[in-house]
Each structure stands twice: as C-alpha cells, then as structure tokens.
Amino acid sequence: MNSNIIGFHHFAIKAQDFEKTVQFYRTLNFEVVHGWSLPEFNLEKCVMMKNKGFDCYIEICDNNANFPTQGRKRKKGDSYVENSLLHICFTVGDANKAYNEAIENGAKPLSAKETLELRSLKKIVTVSNSLVYSPNGEVIEFLESVVF
Incomplete structure (x- = not known):
C-alpha cells in the first residue's frame, strides 16, 4: 500500500466548449x-474549480490542450469516444432532483433514478442513482448517500 497517498484531489477533462463546460459545473456548485x-x-x-460544499476539484482545459491523455482526441462529429474514464460520481441527497437540475442546465438524460442491489457473498448494498451526459459528454453519476 502506498502511504504517500492522503486523499483524492481532482479529475481533469478537456472541454469541447470551454465556457459552456465551466458554466455547467458552476450549476453543480463548483467555483x-x-x-x-x-x-x-x-x-x-485552464481552470481549477472547487466544490463549495466539499473538498473536490475539477480541472477543465480547453480543447486544444496538448496534454498526455488516454485514447485519441475526439474528432468533430464524434458522438462518443470510449476511454478509461467510465464516469464521474457525486454523492447527492436526491438522485431525481440532481438528475432534473442537471438536465435543466444542459445535460442530456442517460438513466433516471433507479435502485440497484449490489450483491456479494457477504452482504448486499442497495444504491439509488441517476446518470446524465454533461454538455461536454462525460458521464456523471448522482449517487444517493450510501455506505459500502
């Protein structure tokens, strides 16, 4: 185990439309x-945005940034390019409310609130979540508070 790691700091995205992406994350309480x-x-x-309610950051870079990244650059007209980042997840009080607010602020619907049982041999964890595509294309999960 690496004892040098003391917490999670940020994730970084390359914005297709920089201003629109920054504005969308502002609606999710980032500044x-x-x-x-x-x-x-x-x-x-490039900007670093911090959530006003908890210690989490998002780094948003313009579309021309020449940074190391996984996969290839999305070409104009590509609707989706798969890579290693599956989704970004935020804990919320109400997955329906977060879903609706995100759509009102430019996200596209992916999956309305659903409840799932995550089963292992030792226990069952019940989760409730919803998912949207941000205006920039990343998948955002809104997960109601749960203990694993």
Whole structure:
C-alpha cells in the first residue's frame, strides 16, 4: 500500500466548449479558484474549480490542450469516444432532483433514478442513482448517500 497517498484531489477533462463546460459545473456548485495558460502545452485556458460544499476539484482545459491523455482526441462529429474514464460520481441527497437540475442546465438524460442491489457473498448494498451526459459528454453519476 502506498502511504504517500492522503486523499483524492481532482479529475481533469478537456472541454469541447470551454465556457459552456465551466458554466455547467458552476450549476453543480463548483467555483473557479484558479485559472492559467501554458503556451508550451498549447493550453490557452485552464481552470481549477472547487466544490463549495466539499473538498473536490475539477480541472477543465480547453480543447486544444496538448496534454498526455488516454485514447485519441475526439474528432468533430464524434458522438462518443470510449476511454478509461467510465464516469464521474457525486454523492447527492436526491438522485431525481440532481438528475432534473442537471438536465435543466444542459445535460442530456442517460438513466433516471433507479435502485440497484449490489450483491456479494457477504452482504448486499442497495444504491439509488441517476446518470446524465454533461454538455461536454462525460458521464456523471448522482449517487444517493450510501455506505459500502
């Protein structure tokens, strides 16, 4: 086990439409805490956004950023390019409310609230969640509070 790891800091996304993506995450209670550019990486705009309610960050980079990434760059007209990131998950009080608010703010529906039983040999964990595609295309899961 790596004892140097003390917590989760952020995930980074490359925005197809930078301003629209930043605005969408603002509706999910994130605020810009820092912005920068790195010409040596062809990065014109990048921001770090922090959630106002808990200690989680999102790094949003413009579409021209030349950063190491998994998979190939999405080409114009591609609806989806699969890669290793499956989804981004936020704990919420009400999965229906989070789903509806995200759609009102530009997300596309993926899966309305459902309740699932995650079974193992030792226990069953019941989860309730909903999923949307953000305006930028990443899958966002809204998971009602649960203990694993």
